[in-house]
Structures are given as C-alpha cells and as structure tokens.
Amino acid sequence: MSNAPDVKLLGERADTMIRTLGSISAEPNRLFRAFLTPEHRKAADLVAKWMRAAKLDVSEDALGTVRGHWAGESKKRLLIGSHIDTVIDGGMFDGPFGVIAGILAVDHFTQAGRKLPFGIDVLAFGDEEGSRFPTTLTSSMACAGTFDNARLDMADKEGVTLRDAIVAYGKDPAALAEAAYKRGEAAAYVEVHIEQGPVLEYKKQPLGVVTSIAGQSYLNVEFLGEAGHAGTVPMMLRRDALAGGAEVILLAEKMARDTKGDVVATVGQLRIPSAASNVIAGNVALVVDIRSGSNAARQQFVDTFKTEIRAIAKRRELGLTITQTRDVATTPCDQSLQDGIAAAIRSVGGEPLELSSGAGHDGTAMAKLCPIAMMFVRCRGGISHNPAEYTSPSDMGLAVAALIRFIETVKL
Amino acid sequence: MSNAPDVKLLGERADTMIRTLGSISAEPNRLFRAFLTPEHRKAADLVAKWMRAAKLDVSEDALGTVRGHWAGESKKRLLIGSHIDTVIDGGMFDGPFGVIAGILAVDHFTQAGRKLPFGIDVLAFGDEEGSRFPTTLTSSMACAGTFDNARLDMADKEGVTLRDAIVAYGKDPAALAEAAYKRGEAAAYVEVHIEQGPVLEYKKQPLGVVTSIAGQSYLNVEFLGEAGHAGTVPMMLRRDALAGGAEVILLAEKMARDTKGDVVATVGQLRIPSAASNVIAGNVALVVDIRSGSNAARQQFVDTFKTEIRAIAKRRELGLTITQTRDVATTPCDQSLQDGIAAAIRSVGGEPLELSSGAGHDGTAMAKLCPIAMMFVRCRGGISHNPAEYTSPSDMGLAVAALIRFIETVKL
Secondary structure (H helix, E strand, C coil): CCCCCHHHHHHHHHHHHHHHHCCCCCCCCCCCCCCCCCHHHHHHHHHHHHHHHHHCCCEEEECCCCEEEEEECCCCCCEEEEEECCCCCCCCCHHHHHHHHHHHHHHHHHCCCCCCCCCEEEEEEEECCCCCCCCHHHHHHHHHCCHHHHHHHHHCEEECCCHHHHHHHHHHHHHHHCCCCCCEEEEEEEEECCCCCHHHHHHHCEEEEEEEEEEEEEEEEEEEECCCCCCCHHHHCCCHHHHHHHHHHHHHHHHHHHCCCCCEEEEEEECCCCCCCCEEEEEEEEEEEECCCCCHHHHHHHHHHHHHHHHHHHHHHEEEEEEEEEECEEEEEHHHHHHHHHHHHHHHHCCCCCEECCCCCHHHHCCCCCCCCEEECCCCCHHHCCCCCCCCCHHHHHHHHHHHHHHHHHCC | CCCCCCCCHHHHHHHHHHHHCCCCCCCCCCCCCCCCCCCHHHHHHHHHHHHCCCCCCEEECCCCEEEECCCCCCCCCEEEEEECCCCCCCCCCCCCCHHHHHHHHHHHHHHHCCCCCEEEEEEEEEEECCCCCCCCCCCEEEEEHCCHHHHHHCCCCCCCCCHHHCCCCCCCCHHHHHHHCCHHHEEEEEEECCCCCCCCCCCEEEECEEEEECCCEEEEEEEEEECEECCCCCCCCCCCHHHHHHHHHHHHHHHHHCCCEEEEEEEEEEEECCCCCCCEEEEEEEEEEEECCCCHHHHHHHHHHHHHHHHHHHHHEEEEEEEEEEECCCEEHHHHHHHHHHHHHHHHHCEEEEEEEEECCCCHHHCCCEEEEEEECCCCCCCCCCCCCCHHHHHHHHHHHHHHHHHCCCCC
C-alpha cells in the first residue's frame, strides 16, 4: 500500500477538530448538545463542512443524521458512524471522535487519489445519549429501518414531541422511512469510540477490538422489614431492611468478581424511605445493573442472584419484591470484521485487546441492518460523561491509521 | 400492709386517663403535643385537676412543669415523674403513663388515709421529646438545677425563642432558677415508662427494672471512591464507595450481635450523592448509632469499629472520614432503688427482667440531682412513637400496683 498515514499529523488534526466541535454547546460553561437543537444544527453544519472538504457528498435525513457519501467501484458501502450529541456536562470525545475518524480516513484516500471496491458513508448520528427524549438510538434506528413511528409522540421535558422537534429542525417526519438503507446496499458498519472504561489504559494498549455490545438486566429489589427504635430493639429481634440491602450489594459484587470478567454488576442507587439515624430501616429499595457480553452468562447470573436474594430475605425474615425492569440482549460484533480490526491494530503497532462494550452504542441499532464492528480507543482514567474525558492526540492518530488500514484490507 | 391495690381497677382508671389525655392534640387526626403550646396548657390543666383530686398540692414552675406535692412525715421527697409532650404522630402512652401512675399511686395512699415517712412530688415534664426546640430535657434539667440559660435563645421552626415561648405560656424566664430542687430535699427520682422495645413482650413479662439509660455514640462515616460507568469499569478496577458502605452496615450488625446484648448498633441513614442506577457510587455517607448501658463496652466497640472501618477503606482503596458527632455517657440507675423496684415487681407476680434503656428519658437529667430508678412496662410489638403504640390496662394496673408497693417499702 502506498503513502503510509502520518499518525502524528492525523492525531493533531483529530484533536483540533474535537476541540472545535467541542466548543459548540447550549451552555457557555459546560458541554451539552441535545438532539434536534440549535447546537445540533451548528455541529451538523461543521461536520458537513469537514465532509465536503474531504470530497464526500453530504445529505441529511429526516432525523438530521449527516451522511457523507464517498463513491466506490460498486454500489456496496461501508458505513462508518458515531454520534455528535452529548450528555449534560459531557466530554468532547464521546461520539464525535468516531465521526472525525471516519472523515479523516476518507480524506486520506481522497488525498491519495485512491478508489476502493466499495463506497463509504460517514454517518453523524444525533441521538445516542438520549439526553432529550425518553428514547435513544432513534437516528441509527432510522438508518437501520427499525424506527417505530410511535416514538414520534414522545415528548421532552418541555412537552415538545419528537415529531414537532423534527419539524422545528426543518425536516419532515413523513420522510423518515427514506432514511433507511436498502438491504445489500450497506455491507458493514464500523464504529470507532473511546472506551469509556479503564481497561486499555490498565493494559497499556491504545486500541482494542470490541467483541460485543453488552446485554443488560435491571433488577429492582425491595426489602420490607420492620422499622424500630435504634436504642430499644435488641439485635436478635430486628428485621433490618438496610442490612438485607447491604448483603445484596456485596453479593452482586462477589458474584460478578467470581465470573472473572464475564459479568459486571453494580448497585448505584439505594433508597431508604423515612430514613433516620436512630430508626432501624423498615424498607429499602435498590437497583442492580447487570451486564455481560454473553446472554447465557447474564441469564445464569440473574437466576442465581435471584435465588440468593430470596435466601437472604428468608433468613432475615424480610418481605421481598424483585422486579426485572430491563432485559436487553447482547449485540455480537461480526467475527470477520473483528479479525480485520485486530489485524489493523497490529499493523500500527498495537496489541488488539478484546473487550466487550459495557455501554450501549449506535452499533446496537445498526446490527439490525448489517454486520457491525467497533474499535475502542484508550481514554484517560476510563473517565467519560465528564468534562475530564480525554484521549491523547497520539492515540487518536493511531486509531485513524488503524481505521485506514482496516478499510484498505476489509473484504465486503 | 393493709388494703392491697385493686390491679384491675387501677388498670381501667389508667386506661381512661390515658385516653382522655391522648385526645388533647394540636391536630384532629393525629396526636401531637409540643412544649409550651396551647395543647401543653390543656394537658397540664387536666393533669393538675387529677392531682388535686388525689389531694396533691399543685404548682407550676417557669417551664410549665406541673408539680403535685403530697406531704410526708419529713421534708425528704420521693420524686415520681415523666413527660406529657409527644412526638409528631405519636402514641398516647409514651410519657403520660408515668405521670398517671404517680397520681394513681398517691391517690391510693390518700384514699387509705396513709402517711409516709417522706413526701411525694409527682412531676409532669413538658420537654422530653424535643419536638419543638433544638434541645430536649429542659424541664427536667430545670428541676435538677442544671438548666443552662444559653438555651433560652434557641428558636423553634417559626423563629420563636424558648424565652419568648415561656413568656407566651404566661411564665417568667427569670424565675427558672426557682424550679431547681434543693440538695437533700429530693431523695430519689422514679420514672415508670413503657418499654418502647420488644424485650418484655418477647420474654412474656409485664414489667422490667431498668439498670441504666444507655450512653450513645454517633459516627458519621464517609467513603470517597471513584464514580464510574456501571458497564465499562471491570469489577477488579472499581473503587465502589457503596460496597464499602455495605461492609460497614454488616460490620455494625455483626459486632453488635457478638456483644450479646451489651451494645446495639444501627445504620438507619445512608446517602449516595449523585446516585444513578448505572453509575458506580463515588461517594457514600452513613451514620452509625451505637448505644450501650456500659460506657466501657461502648467505647471499646467504637474503637474496634473504627479500626475495622479503616481496614475496609484501606483494602478497597477508598478515602475515609469518620466524625464522632455524639458521645453521651451512660446514666446508671441506683442499685438499691433497682432492688426495691425488683422486689415490688415480684410482689405483683412478675419476674423483674433487667433492661438497659436504649432510649433517653427525663431520668438522664434527674440523675444530676439524686439517685434515680426506672420501671419499664410491656408495650405491644415494642412499637412506640407511633399511633399503634399500646399497653394493656392489665399491664398498667400491675405497674401502678408495683409502684405502690415500691413506695411502701423504699427506704429514703
């Protein structure tokens, strides 16, 4: 292959673009870009400008997804996408870097005067974080042809429906179906994203291959004990709901640790109604977030976990309610595409660490359309959804170089 | 001793008095009588009426404490007291029964035409629950001569100071010092109170002897870990503050259980700032309430507990702050008076169970004045500070009969 990409230059360009895009916010002192807002408009315009500079044909669909098309020798297309919306007080890298990496990769081939056996579409989605409406991934669902029109009636905090927001953005809800790719047209979807976790940093690797996007179960656990005076009820006569809750927290941790990476489980929310320092807790409610790259491992974890919680309730004579409020299946990444990403990472000097993505991504929606793959990029301290989010220019340069290599070698 | 008390009749009279006093409330649908309010006034007037009917000389001090004096053969007095204020949405028995028991006991001697070697003062205090001002036990402190005038400037939620409330109640703050008993005048203080715990019921005994009013330590424990994404941070790289908190909750429980009754420890309040189901808790604050009849046992518990918490923080790599916000010493009950109460309980057919009071009482303040003793009466389910609070007429009858027996036999 001719003209090897200049990793340092690519990293610097990416960093400049990240900072320019990161300056577009609804608020002066923190980053916030929600779906179909004036900030979304400004960010989309900037992305479109970059795409045109890289000789991509730019269009927008009814949900505002910016699509930069680069023609190839066939009608087949490789889709490279990510999102340009953010959480409230978010970081600059989560989402935008995937779009920028796609644009810089295409620009590399444009500048080299290369033609590829397939076309490339770079996609900038606007609704991955779900920061505005009580739904998420609508823009990638529209591209995948799985958008459900019932979602048009969902309203944001101000009561504006998705339908009205689309119109206010200058688009036509009736044109939503046209956003969908035709079968056969989209050959594969690739997403480059910061890891949002600490594993690559811990393993001292800049890049990783995602094996799957984790499935997720949410269990709401409520214990009903007996409230009582902290001074007058002897230990042996207590039915302390919070002590039961404490056992569940440590059980979730121990069971997840015992899976040695197959499953992660977290209790991040615990509520004691009528809590007081001098009152034995009569009632406790907590939420357990369980994720795994394997549906079977997750299901087995949930089953065993429920059995163990029932045993805790029985031993402590506590009333118990367990409600499963979420059950999302794992999205596997395509093996052949994973191999291609791994080889590309090796070609830029990295050791392709395999990771399951614990966070959700647009790839989850795009997997309904075509095979998907994801490349993760190291981020400092694993910190994300936070202004302190940071990925170094050199890691970004390596990621773009690996993406270029992947595009050069992938068979679609 | 002549004319044995009619236990059944005493119980019925006590029950009627409890219900009459219990109907005096600031609100129509729940019981609430706070210090120096119109409800306090009405309750004090009713108590004074009952005292006069039992041939007690009634007076009130500057804090509204109703004092019914029954003259004896010497200037020495046995004080029998409790409180007539309540918590918000409280029960009818907590406090008032002790006052009623005193009045019924004196009435027994009045009706029998008996004279005793000592006088009796029945005291109805108005500030045991601390429901109005950010202070408590002021009325018993005034009687004990330990009232600190700085408390006069404390204000209730409406901004009314204790000083102004005293004036509004028709009393004179300058006369507060006169409320104090002279040394030698008060020979002993006895308080009859519902247990507010489940031990007597569990042991199937109507009455118990209080060995001490428990001392109390409050520890505020704060862990600082690292917030993180519940899906992306592997179990082994987490510094989960809530998991640390869960260990503290179970440690408090286990250590207290291991003392086999010497110490009770409770975590009733736990806060996760910025809690979210999908975020590893970066920060947790909880309060540990530790009580014991023994200062040494409580201190040893606190010391060991702190050491163990530090070990948890070290093992989990969590930042730790422990703040001791309360350190109240145990109030011991006088052994000779305890023996008298125990003998009196036996005389009415009970087995005098020894208990440490986990809750605070006016006896804590009165112990600065003279030797104190307390008798506990069984209450259903150990429930107190609740409209469901209940003590049966027959248990109340036994308590009054035992108090009469105690008065007949005590050497002061």
